[in-house]
Amino acid sequence: MAVLEIKDLHVSRDGKEILKGVNMKTGPGEVHAIMGPNGSGKSTLAYTLLGHPKYQVTKGNILLDGESILDLKTDERAKKGLFLGFQYPTEVSGVGFSHFLRTSYNALSKALQDNDREVFITVREFQKYLKENVQAVGMKDEFLSRYLNEGFSGGEKKRSEVLQMTVLKPRVSILDEPDSGLDIDSVQAVAKAISNTFNKNTTTIMITHYARILNYLDKLDFVHVFAQGRILKTGDSSLAGELEEKGYDWVLEKKSD
Numbered sequence: 001m002a003v004l005e006i007k008d009l010h011v012s013r014d015g016k017e018i019l020k021g022v023n024m025k026t027g028p029g030e031v032h033a034i035m036g037p038n039g040s041g042k043s044t045l046a047y048t049l050l051g052h053p054k055y056q057v058t059k060g061n062i063l064l065d066g067e068s069i070l071d072l073k074t075d076e077r078a079k080k081g082l083f084l085g086f087q088y089p090t091e092v093s094g095v096g097f098s099h100f101l102r103t104s105y106n107a108l109s110k111a112l113q114d115n116d117r118e119v120f121i122t123v124r125e126f127q128k129y130l131k132e133n134v135q136a137v138g139m140k141d142e143f144l145s146r147y148l149n150e151g152f153s154g155g156e157k158k159r160s161e162v163l164q165m166t167v168l169k170p171r172v173s174i175l176d177e178p179d180s181g182l183d184i185d186s187v188q189a190v191a192k193a194i195s196n197t198f199n200k201n202t203t204t205i206m207i208t209h210y211a212r213i214l215n216y217l218d219k220l221d222f223v224h225v226f227a228q229g230r231i232l233k234t235g236d237s238s239l240a241g242e243l244e245e246k247g248y249d250w251v252l253e254k255k256s257d
Contacts, residue, residue: 009060020229036226079111081171191216
C-alpha cells in the first residue's frame with residue numbers, strides 16, 4: 001500500500017513556471033481523476049511525478065509513504081512502485097513486448113520485495129501469467145511476440161499501457177489521457193481494462209479532458225479540476241458530470257472573483 005502526497009509543488013521548464021503550487025494526497029484503494037483544459041499543466045504533473053529531467057522542481061515536495069522522492073531518478077521511482085501510462089506511447093523497435101514485461105516485472109518484484117507479488121521462476125510460468133492478463137485487457141496473444149508498441153493502433157497502444165500496469169502491479173498508477181484519440185468502443189474497452197486493475201492496495205490517478213471514460217470506470221472517488229498550474233477544486237464523482245455539462249469556465253470565473 002502507498003500514500004502519495006504532493007505539497008505546494010512548483011515546476012518550471014526552460015525557465016517558464018508551469019505548476020504553481022499543486023497540493024494533492026492519495027491513499028490506497030483510491031481512484032482519482034484530474035480534469036482540465038489543454039495547457040493547464042496536467043501532463044507536466046505526470047512527468048514530474050516520475051522525474052522527467054526537463055522539468056525542474058523549484059519549490060515543494062513529492063512524498064511517497066512520507067518520504068521525499070525528489071532526489072530519485074525515474075528508474076528509482078519506478079522501483080518504488082510508481083507507474084506512468086503515456087498519452088503518446090512510443091514504439092520501441094527491437095525490444096520484444098513479452099521480454100520487456102518479464103524483465104520489468106522481475107526488476108520491480110526484486111525492488112519491492114512484496115509478499116503479495118507472485119514470483120515466477122521459469123519463463124513458462126510467467127507466460128501463463130502474462131496470457132491471463134492479456135485476455136483481461138482485451139488484447140490477443142499474438143501481440144506478445146511483437147516489438148513493444150510497434151505497429152500498434154492508437155487503441156492497441158493504450159491497451160498496451162494498461163497491460164503493463166496490470167502485469168507489473170505498481171503501487172501508484174498515473175494514466176495520462178488514456179482515452180485520447182480513441183473511438184467510443186475503444187474508450188469503453190480501455191476503461192474496463194483499467195477497472196480490472198483496481199484493488200484495495202493500489203492507487204490510480206486518471207488524467208483526462210472529458211468525463212466519458214470516467215463514466216465507464218467501476219470506481220471513482222475524487223475528481224480534481226486542474227487549471228492555471230494548480231488544482232482549483234476537488235469533489236466526488238458527480239463533479240465530472242458537472243464539468244461535462246458546464247465546461248471549466250465556471251470554476252475559473254469563481255476562482256478569479
